[in-house]
Amino acid sequence: MKKTQAPLLVTKHLKTSFKINDHYYQALDDVNLTVNPDEFLAIVGESGCGKSTFANTIMGLLDEHDSKVSGSAVFEGQELTKLTETGYDEIRGLKLSMIFQDPLSALNPLKRIANQIDEVMAYHTDLSKTERYQRVLKLLAEVGIHDPKRTARQFPHQLSGGMRQRVMIAMAVACKPDLIIADEPTTALDVTIQAQILDLLRRVQQENHTSIILITHDLGVVAETADRVAVMYAGQIVESGSVQQIFKEPQHPYTRSLLRSIPQIDNATDDLYVIQGNVPSLQKMPAAGDRFAPRIPWIPASAHEDLPVMHDLGDGHQVRCTCYRQFYFKEDQRA
């Protein structure tokens, strides 16, 4: 894959804060991210890391009354943070679309599948009603639904979880957008279906040359599908690079801890690695210092930067803070 074209989405110092009791708390801090055309990017992190906040910020789906966005996010030359609702309505669905976590609640229970897919084309294309219906059937077939005519007539509650997510994907790709954000699309599905849905996403990405941002907490998913990975912790990106870089030479203590907590079949011990503590809540986010430091207390404070910044390791591999140079696992040392 050549990446000589201009990037599709570039975020610079993107910050999102939420208002809780008249006070703003930062959920996203200084997110610098580039998505290239025709690229499959995965954003990984624990729950509460700001992954979904990132998705909603890019999609303009935050409630403007209790959130604040600063910094910049440029999508195809358009500054998203300054876009009005009407401006957003023009690109959402057409150039930028989203797949949600729980397809049952994300589909309108009172509308037939055909109508829900049709809607997005009705607003963004000049196709006639019959043309749109033909396209609905084609889309449904493309996402692997065996009897498109029947499914088109059905309501969401009549479909299985996997089929609903296929419908969501059909909806997201209906207008051939340039970027699809998939927010934990497989979390609500059972494991066998998960793999099918991921395959489908990968196929959709390759056939349409769409870029996909896959948001997930499942590293196994990432290894199989993504080109590039960004690891997020407490609202910041702590490491980013290609799949090979992240999985073969992880640098940041958080990335290394995450990888170590994946159960291994050939592991000699029965113990599973657990990262101490929790992701800090919004109200308790430290103002300065490495946000991951409290969870690796055996690393001396001097190893961390006061205001951690991203360091370039070459070849697009970036890592936040200098602590990676001195990091080791407590268990390894004891042994």
Place this chain on the structure above:
Amino acid sequence: MWKTILRRFLIMIPELIILSMLVFLLAKAMPGDPFLGSINPKSSPQQIHHLMQANGLYDPWYQQYWNWVVHLFHGDLGMSYEYKEPVVGLIQQRGLNTLWLALFTMIMTYMIALPLGVYAGKHEGKWQDNLVRVYTYVTMAIPFFVVLVLGIWIFGYLFNLFPTAGSISPTATGFGTVISRLTHIILPGLLGALFGTVNIVQYLRSEVIDAKHSAYVKTAKSKGIPMKDIYRHHIFRNSLLPIAAFSGYSITGLLAGSIFTEMVFSYPGMGLLFLNAVNYRDYTVITALVLLYGFLNLLGTLISDVVLAVIDPRIRVE
């Protein structure tokens, strides 16, 4: 669809049979007898005894019940002891009055409540919403009959806009009778609607707010649909579900429950008829009306179920 309706209809039959038995027995269990009012102080116990016997009131209950059911199937609900008229005719005449009033009240209720509820939900937390909420709380807090009396005083007496009693002016002829009926309905109907909107507005408001924050509305937004169209296509219909579930009850509730309005406005409808019948132990009228009310309630649930099945695909029987 038709299966759902047919199934619901069949369930009604045993319900009606049980209801009619209960109604009949409860009416019989009331103390006193229907001749208390129609005898003079000189009537001997023998005369009352004869009257009771002639009317079959000494027969065992199942025989009386059976006679009543047989007559019921012939469209004969007996004579009113009080009015000395056939009950069927009495109810027809009074029921029609109530029907007009109820229809008018219902139409006004929904015409006021639906826009108001959606409007309040749309502007959740803003002054428009607060204004609507003040209106609903105040209306809710004032007892209904006070609202009625105040309404009569203001619109009937101070401004002298509407008649304050009866259902039609005795001097009206021809097309004038229609106008006269309407003017007699407007004030009680509007006041009833004012009161009836409260629940619907509050329900609809909270449904709209729920729908507004729902995942499917977020999906619709992510498809690039303008918010005003999302209200039209996604929020409004979905918010109507509980209102639809309640619609059947509210129609029949109005038919049966306008006793307050009819009392205050001396409006000769079924509510007033029922109240008098209870006071005078008019058994035939009581049983007929209670049975009718019961039937209306069953019909109400049927209408609600059908309306809900039309709107909500999730509850249709496949």
